[in-house]
Amino acid sequence: MRLRPPLPTWVGKPQFNEAVAYYPTRVGFPRPPSVAARSMEMLLGEMDEAGINWGVIMGRQAAEPFGSIPNDEIAAALREHPSRFVGFIGIDTSASADDMLCEINRCIAMPGFKGVSLEPAASKLPMRADDKRLYPVYEECRRLRIPVSIGSSGGLLPGKGANYDFNSPVHLFHPAGDFPDLKIIVSHGGWPWVRELLGIAFNFPNVYVSPDLYLNSPSLPGADEYVMAANMYMPERLLFGTAYPSRPLPESVRAFDHWTFAPGVKEMVLGRNALAAMNMDA
Numbered sequence: 001m002r003l004r005p006p007l008p009t010w011v012g013k014p015q016f017n018e019a020v021a022y023y024p025t026r027v028g029f030p031r032p033p034s035v036a037a038r039s040m041e042m043l044l045g046e047m048d049e050a051g052i053n054w055g056v057i058m059g060r061q062a063a064e065p066f067g068s069i070p071n072d073e074i075a076a077a078l079r080e081h082p083s084r085f086v087g088f089i090g091i092d093t094s095a096s097a098d099d100m101l102c103e104i105n106r107c108i109a110m111p112g113f114k115g116v117s118l119e120p121a122a123s124k125l126p127m128r129a130d131d132k133r134l135y136p137v138y139e140e141c142r143r144l145r146i147p148v149s150i151g152s153s154g155g156l157l158p159g160k161g162a163n164y165d166f167n168s169p170v171h172l173f174h175p176a177g178d179f180p181d182l183k184i185i186v187s188h189g190g191w192p193w194v195r196e197l198l199g200i201a202f203n204f205p206n207v208y209v210s211p212d213l214y215l216n217s218p219s220l221p222g223a224d225e226y227v228m229a230a231n232m233y234m235p236e237r238l239l240f241g242t243a244y245p246s247r248p249l250p251e252s253v254r255a256f257d258h259w260t261f262a263p264g265v266k267e268m269v270l271g272r273n274a275l276a277a278m279n280m281d282a
Contacts, residue, residue, distance in 0.1 A: 059090020
């Protein structure tokens with residue numbers, strides 16, 4: 001989950017260009033060779049080395065420095081590599097409701113798109129996930145029976161004028177309850193508000209937890225909480241991810257292998273849960 005390949009617009013963003021200033025590098029994660037080379041073919045080779053069959057390309061429509069990538073670039077990658085990538089439509093939450101819904105319906109008709117990606121706190125007009133301006137998007141995703149990914153993490157800086165707590169997963173409480181038939185995937189796992197998100201997921205079975213690099217870091221405070229929750233009450237709702245290009249894919253898989261899961265749970269986390277969340281056949 002949450003993989004961003006070297007597409008034309010993304011290679012100009014901080015994730016592909018910053019060195020020490022990019023926080024995964026700052027905390028000791030090496031950069032994948034495919035990042036420096038900006039090579040899709042190298043990325044596919046790294047996926048093969050790591051045993052990763054599918055990459056889920058998360059669209060982004062955010063304020064700088066994160067910036068936006070055209071959904072048409074993602075669509076082109078999905079057409080070129082239909083057996084390796086699926087995508088989530090990036091939506092600018094500062095747009096009008098009509099514009100957001102038009103973009104969802106325009107893109108979901110294209111092959112390979114499986115859901116919608118929102119980063120409300122990092123928007124050009126920052127907002128919390130329970131902002132009523134987002135409710136038309138939630139309703140449309142519910143109607144279309146597609147999941148919505150909501151970025152929630154203290155590592156994702158809020159947009160200008162927003163408080164740090166705009167990224168807190170506690171703001172998912174009302175949307176999760178108001179749209180019980182909507183699958184909500186929480187990208188970045190709400191870290192560092194791990195227990196807060198796991199409490200939301202305890203109460204709402206439509207909430208899926210996708211901690212990506214925050215789970216694949218055994219020494220990171222709170223990472224073990226995701227594993228305990230999966231082993232106890234949400235084995236079908238924890239999703240493996242990498243947040244590429246934050247670190248090499250084989251390294252992420254090796255770090256994930258550190259964890260001990262109850263029988264059968266690891267296989268669900270590594271694939272079956274995500275396929276179910278995206279309504280895909282194995």
